[in-house]
Amino acid sequence: MANVETVLGPIPDTELGSILSHEHVLVSMGNDIRHYPWRFDLERTKHNAIRELSEAKQGGIDTIIDLTTPDLGRAVRYVRDVAQATGVNIVVATGIWRDIPRSFWQRDPDETAEIFVREIEVGIEDTGIKAGAIKVANDAEGVTPEAELVLRAAARACKRTGCPISTHQWAPKEVGRRQVEIFKEEGVPMDRVCIGHSADSTDPDYLEELLNAGVYLSMDRYPGVPPRPEWQARNRTLKALIDRGWAERLMVGHDYAPMPILQGQPDPEPTTTRYLFLNTVALPALREDGVSENVIHTMTHEVPRRFLAG
């Protein structure tokens, strides 16, 4: 047994239950919620997040990995309130997403690694809330020079702490391949790495090439918004990898975040939360396709637990 850091403190990995691999509780690009707080109704936004995650908890979700970085508007006190109110375990992240602040562009990877390690070992800001994952992101532009510095910093922070790395890749352009190359160059143990948004690719050969390097894949972004593959196509790719024997390295998620509610804007319609799309639609369809309960349990419980706990 090992402990995993959550926003409410460490818990034994045996208590993580069913885990979604890649989600968000609150996203605010450009950190608008801090800079222009008068635009947002954060109390109602939080109320809605609590409603959705309570519903997720009732629908069988015990833990989510919240991969929101500072440049995505990370707000760990807000996430702590939501975890307290819902009983969902929420693992929060250090690292940087696609909007790499200019201050990072020239910073030596070792110095950036110090920042990530501080958030893993001491805590985020002055909250004492420790990061349980390191997030990095490379989209259609590939791995730019400044993004490469962030990847190398993430690799070094991972090697020092054992904290796992979860990536955003643009899978249709096979950007995960370069991420894996860099992590290999840095000597990261590959079982500490998860290449994310992998279900945006429908090519099992490409994904198997990544798996052969020893990493995990997050098959997320369910249900899929066009022009990205829709959920049936995601299921087909996932099933192809399961049939090739890779269930022990696959985890699933939605990359979902409830939208911030603006001042004066009505509350969103209380529809079924998207945190439950896998449990209510995609996983039942996989079962109908002949995927065993055992394999589903592996992908929703065992694999992400191992990824988080090491």
Ligand SMILES: [Zn+2]
């Ligand atoms: Zn995400």
